[in-house]
Amino acid sequence: MVSSMSRTAFPLLAFxxxxxxxxxxxxxxxxxxxxxxxxxxNQRYTIESIAVxxxxxxxxxxxxxxxxxxxxxxxxxxxxxxLQDLAGDLRRELHLREVNHHLIKGSQPDRVRVDFEVxxxxxxxxxxxxxxxxxxxxxxxVNATTHVGQNxxxxxxxxNGDDLTERFTGIVARYENTRLIFDRLRLGIDFExxxxxxxxxxxxxxASDSGQPFDLYRARRNIAPRITFAVxxxxxxxxxxxxxQTKSEDATVGDRSANxxxxxxxxxxxxxxxxxxxxxxxxxxxxxxxRSLGSDYSYSRHMFSLRYEIKSGRQTASxxxxxxxxxxxxxxxxxxxxxxxxxxxxxxRYAIDPLGGDHMIHNSLTYGYQFGExxxxxxxxxxxxxxxxxxxxxxxxxxxxxxxxxxxxxxxxPVIQGxxxxxxxxGMNY
Amino acid sequence: MNSxxxxxxxxxxxxxxxxxxxxxxxxxxxxxxVHLEGDYLRVSVTPHLNFIKDRVxxxxxxxxxxQFLGQLxxxxxxxxxxxxxxxxxxxxxxxxxxxxxxxVTKFGERLDQKSSASLFSADAAETWCLDHMTIDRSLIxxxxxxxxxxDLREEDPRDxxxxxxxxxxxxxxxxxxxxxxxxxxPKPIRIVTNGPLRLADLRKAGPG
Numbered sequence: 236m237v238s239s240m241s242r243t244a245f246p247l248l249a250f251x252x253x254x255x256x257x258x259x260x261x262x263x264x265x266x267x268x269x270x271x272x273x274x275x276x277n278q279r280y281t282i283e284s285i286a287v288x289x290x291x292x293x294x295x296x297x298x299x300x301x302x303x304x305x306x307x308x309x310x311x312x313x314x315x316x317x318l319q320d321l322a323g324d325l326r327r328e329l330h331l332r333e334v335n336h337h338l339i340k341g342s343q344p345d346r347v348r349v350d351f352e353v354x355x356x357x358x359x360x361x362x363x364x365x366x367x368x369x370x371x372x373x374x375x376x377v378n379a380t381t382h383v384g385q386n387x388x389x390x391x392x393x394x395n396g397d398d399l400t401e402r403f404t405g406i407v408a409r410y411e412n413t414r415l416i417f418d419r420l421r422l423g424i425d426f427e428x429x430x431x432x433x434x435x436x437x438x439x440x441x442a443s444d445s446g447q448p449f450d451l452y453r454a455r456r457n458i459a460p461r462i463t464f465a466v467x468x469x470x471x472x473x474x475x476x477x478x479x480q481t482k483s484e485d486a487t488v489g490d491r492s493a494n495x496x497x498x499x500x501x502x503x504x505x506x507x508x509x510x511x512x513x514x515x516x517x518x519x520x521x522x523x524x525x526r527s528l529g530s531d532y533s534y535s536r537h538m539f540s541l542r543y544e545i546k547s548g549r550q551t552a553s554x555x556x557x558x559x560x561x562x563x564x565x566x567x568x569x570x571x572x573x574x575x576x577x578x579x580x581x582x583x584r585y586a587i588d589p590l591g592g593d594h595m596i597h598n599s600l601t602y603g604y605q606f607g608e609x610x611x612x613x614x615x616x617x618x619x620x621x622x623x624x625x626x627x628x629x630x631x632x633x634x635x636x637x638x639x640x641x642x643x644x645x646x647x648x649p650v651i652q653g654x655x656x657x658x659x660x661x662g663m664n665y
Numbered sequence: 666m667n668s669x670x671x672x673x674x675x676x677x678x679x680x681x682x683x684x685x686x687x688x689x690x691x692x693x694x695x696x697x698x699v700h701l702e703g704d705y706l707r708v709s710v711t712p713h714l715n716f717i718k719d720r721v722x723x724x725x726x727x728x729x730x731x732q733f734l735g736q737l738x739x740x741x742x743x744x745x746x747x748x749x750x751x752x753x754x755x756x757x758x759x760x761x762x763x764x765x766x767x768x769v770t771k772f773g774e775r776l777d778q779k780s781s782a783s784l785f786s787a788d789a790a791e792t793w794c795l796d797h798m799t800i801d802r803s804l805i806x807x808x809x810x811x812x813x814x815x816d817l818r819e820e821d822p823r824d825x826x827x828x829x830x831x832x833x834x835x836x837x838x839x840x841x842x843x844x845x846x847x848x849x850x851p852k853p854i855r856i857v858t859n860g861p862l863r864l865a866d867l868r869k870a871g872p873g
Contacts, residue, residue, distance in 0.1 A: 271757035271820075274781070275730045276768035315730055315759075338728025338762050347728070347762065 332356035405429035534563030571595035581647030592620030750804035810861030
């Protein structure tokens, strides 16, 4: 209990000291900068037209949300602070190095034309996920991406002890074409090469489990091409294949293939009202390991997630339901794990099931209250992971969180009779 | 003329050249002039300090806002780390693309405390900026000499670089954020007076 508290307290203290310093440095000057922009003498003029890199906004290839924001500014007062915000969003969304707005004299003396000049970025290095978990240690990913026209190439390094039963460490490479033949068709090819580390609880469970022979592999490599078709604005469908090869720790087993057909249907819709904003997001994912693809495993894995979020003023409430089922002979990385940074937070995954389950259901209910850019959250997780034919035990956890942008700090408490063992998590995008 | 005379002539010519160069360099170095006006100590720079130029001027003529942070510091010595008094002012410049005039706004310690001017040239805007950098006379030591230093720096909108986005922390932008002041960011302007000043002398001498 004491060691658990000290494991939690130290990173909490460190994060509490370091994080505000970092944020203050990054965000400092925002208000002053805005005030300076508002004193700009060109504010009194009306925007006649807007262009991006010399191309009129109607014809420029832009995300529709940004295009609509730009079109809405035509005919309005030239608010330089708003133009600066737009330049920042353009840079982020189009992965540009720099975007600057230029004002040019319009056709009449009280009008101006706006042109956003863009400077491309050769390589974009980002940290899409970073997590410190007081029980699991660190999880992180660093990616370097370069864009050539509609093509993007990503090379990254990953060490993940959060998503699967095992910790996997290695490299990822990704190619994506965002406009294959026409706008709605995308092509992506993922390459992953990982080295695996197994927990002693998992090893013991494999050794003692006589029901199903689990293969603990020391490495795995995957090549996964897929095509995504945007059927309509909120719906997209992806189909592809995954050619995954594992190298077993057992020399007699050797290399095994887990080749599968993959499919995903995604629905995402944002409903923006005057006072209430709602978000509906649903996903269904299917993986079918097939001997017709030369796979040593034959299985099917179904997984769905449904998320609903409602925001009104400073208050946010969300509910996310996920579930999955696995049948047949599947490799370990396909099994479902609860007790991660987003499911049954606070629970030790190896105490739930050191091998993961072939069935899973989970629900997470969150309420948040905003203080400026910061959000305080409380959450309640409940879920079960079990194996087919065995009974499922429903577990619960509660916790509090603090969120600012992509940064999140969480203290989670698994609901276990007679014990309080808080787990601390901090990081980004987990 | 023998070789010894020739060497002497060459030496003299070289000494003259060095002296002329030294004079040219020192006479063009900006000097900070100080004078008292009422309860305030004011400064001016000779020759004229031209800081609205190059990229700053281009950005203004593109309709952007540019901020400068100015600081007057009173110290005991030319490189003394101990500050006797300090005054900080923030200036926002913009350029009217239709009327082709410069606008400058000085922000006080509170953002709602501000004064503005509309001027026809960059030189006039720069002069207005320096004219509005003052330090309270009561803060200046009366019993000992002091040095005064002017620092001007363009405020870089680095918080706009998008270091933190929806996809996490962008390392490229973070490197740019941390590296910019050294590599290619705005260069600060610093001018120090040549010698110690006394408040009593300023009062007698007036400007200069």
